[in-house]
Amino acid sequence: MSDWRAVTSHAEPHRTPTDSVLESCTLQALAEELDDSAPAISFLSTYLSMLPGRILRISTGLCLHDADASMDAVLSLRISSAMVGAVETENRCRAIETMIREHxxxxxxxxxxxxxxxxxxxxxxxxxxxxxxxxxxRQGPGH
Structure with missing residues (x-):
């Protein structure tokens, strides 16, 4: 069985996105790296607003069997999901990325x-x- 089948076939616990962001501290790390929380919040806001369009791009590329368009869209979503701590979304993108690579x-x-x-x-x-x-x-790390 391919890696992507293993990733997509098992049931994942249903965590809320809020839990994922707060537990992962990924956004906190981004804010610290930028020395400012405002760009991290802005990035999260942009990420959220772009989700419907990104899914549409992935869907269109896959339905057309357009490997380049599909890969571009899924990589964009995977990387930005990793940056905000959207682990489940990142993992699902990774699985679809593997499927695209294997045609x-x-x-x-x-x-x-x-x-x-x-x-x-x-x-x-x-x-x-x-x-x-x-x-x-606003509270900073450790609060």
């Missing part, structure tokens, strides 16, 4: 709903995420 477009299309569910949870939780990120970054 398993039909499998990637079948894996797309799980990715969309993950990004939908982030999008819906967006206002809460931004408030919690503001609070967390």
């Amino acid at each position: 398993h477009f039909d499998s990637a299309v079948l894996a797309l709903p799980a990715l969309q569910n993950s990004t939908d949870r982030w999008f819906v939780a967006g206002p809460q995420l931004l408030v919690k990120a503001h609070e967390s970054l």
Whole structure:
């Protein structure tokens, strides 16, 4: 069985996006790296607002079996998800990335709903995420 099948076939615990951001401290690390929380919050806000468009780009590329467009879209979502601590979304992108590399477009299309569910949870939780990120970054590490 390919790695991507193992990633997409097991049930993952359902954590809320809010828990993921707060537990991972990824956004905190980004803010520290930039020496300012404002760009980190702005990045999170931009990430959230772009989720529907990114899913559409991935879906379109996969349905057209366009490896370049699909890969560009999935890599963009995977990398930005990693930067905000969206671990489930990042992992689902990684699995679809593997499918694209192996030219398993039909499998990637079948894996797309799980990715969309993950990004939908982030999008819906967006206002809460931004408030919690503001609070967390204002308090600083260890609070």
